Amino acid sequence: MKFIADLLFWLRGPGDRVFIDQVAARREAGRRLQAARDFRRAVDLEQRRTSMHVGAWARDTVAARRKAPFPTNMRRRFPAWLQGLSGQELINLSKSSREEIRRHVFDGRLVPGVRRVQPLDAQDPIFPKTIAPPDILNDRSAGGRRMKQSASASELGGSSWRRI
Numbered sequence: 617m618k619f620i621a622d623l624l625f626w627l628r629g630p631g632d633r634v635f636i637d638q639v640a641a642r643r644e645a646g647r648r649l650q651a652a653r654d655f656r657r658a659v660d661l662e663q664r665r666t667s668m669h670v671g672a673w674a675r676d677t678v679a680a681r682r683k684a685p686f687p688t689n690m691r692r693r694f695p696a697w698l699q700g701l702s703g704q705e706l707i708n709l710s711k712s713s714r715e716e717i718r719r720h721v722f723d724g725r726l727v728p729g730v731r732r733v734q735p736l737d738a739q740d741p742i743f744p745k746t747i748a749p750p751d752i753l754n755d756r757s758a759g760g761r762r763m764k765q766s767a768s769a770s771e772l773g774g775s776s777w778r779r780i
Contacts, residue, residue: 667722669694670709671710682741700735701730703743705730705731707744708728709727712727712730721733
């Protein structure tokens, strides 16, 4: 009987069962998850670095009122975009936070008043003239000091005013 069972087993061929090494499968799944985490971390770091470079360049350009040199490690598509922005767009970009710039550049949520990232024709930015701040210490409408006429000067017919 055993001989017939072995003969039938041999004639049937290889079994259709597959043995899975579960330890190796878990190890491979863990390796893939770690690789995905490392990739997302690297992408996040690159996006933060790029948004920091874009914001710093915009602030330097606005402060100097002329185009600043681009960082050497900035990807090629960003200088092609930044060199075509107008003065007002650069001011809007320089006032934005790093996270707003990151969303503008990578997520498509635009900073108000700034065109999306695209190759633009180079132009010299024309900045609006700066407005001098009001003298708020002496401007009464801005909440500055008020002037009071001295009592002794008014008795003598003078017009001496003093700050209080």
